[in-house]
Amino acid sequence: MKKLFFQGLTIVLFFLGTWFILAQIDWVKVFMIEEVTDKTEQELGSLFLEVFKQSETENRNPEVKALIDKMVSEICKANQIDKEKIKVHVFDKDEINAFALPDGHLVVYSDLIINSDNQEELAGVICHEIAHIQLNHVMKKLVKEIGLSVLISISTGGTGAEVTKQAAKTLSSSAFDRSLEKDADLAAVDYLVNAKVNPKPFADFLYKLSYNEDGIPSYLTWLETHPDSRERATYILEFSKGKSSDYKPIVSSQDWEKLKELLKEN
């Protein structure tokens, strides 16, 4: 029996030892898995953005870009996020929506900004989308809903334009998993607090949207893709309790009003 135990143990140790020794080699680097993944994500980001650019109009007003960039830069700076990673695009569209695309592209529709009562509400939505980018939710969602093989095929031009369009629309018009949404909400609260932005208006924004939840107007896409707004607003408020109260606006109130005016002109 002792001999059997010794021999069994030897085999187990041999296997575990082989595994341990092999794990000392950075196979991810050897097989260039990260580079291939990054390249796929970059390609997908550009292709999907192109889909939206073809069907919608990107706002090229330098003042709009500068103000939105200022907000995103402040949030990134306060949270040690590489600003270069987040590429914001404002599209003129009568739809209250914002969404993240692969490779850090963040799309904000003009009507979301126009319908935000204050800059904190917009900052909340932006932080929520940045959280999706930072937590790698975008690629996770795509892999889950479309499949890795199709994604690689899209990125290498192996599929038609319609497949690319459908894949891009998945990100703009369908929800993430409830757990991913909650992770993004809680991370967004942290980002807001670190950037000294009051998270309460973000919760108010969700409450405000939740009143329309029963009869969602077609333009309220962000609400359709982010259900259970009331529940989310509640836990956002709960999570914000006891956090810093030294809040200040990122852009001046004049600039905020100017931003809305500029977008209303289009």
Place this chain on the structure above:
Amino acid sequence: MNNFKEFSYKPEDHECEGASNSYLMSLVAIIVGLPLPIVNLIASLIFYLSNRKSTYFIRWHCTQAFLAQFFTFFINSFGFWWTISVVFTEEPVTINFIAYLIAVAILNLIEFVFTIYTAIQTRKGIHVEWWFYGTLTNLICKP
């Protein structure tokens, strides 16, 4: 890790063939059921059960072949489901995952080579006891 030992009696030619077949069976099962480890195990189990009433030499080698498959099954299954979760879920490709797959491949290759070798030896009537599996078989399989 193989060990040549004198068997308790000299097997007849048909016994050598039966014993050798138990290893060939597991080889075929490995090739056919490569993506699904359970196929190898079921095939070896069926062969083992169908030879329960055979002579001691055949039974002994069927048991050793089955036990080898049985333990490899767990290691292969773990690798199989890990791979499935990498391909179809959000599970990332990590260093540990690739190292595990290579370790599993090495283990299976060693077992594959030993299986071919033992199949040839048993066909010649030479009794081969594997490290650990042979000892375990001696405890389970009695004349």
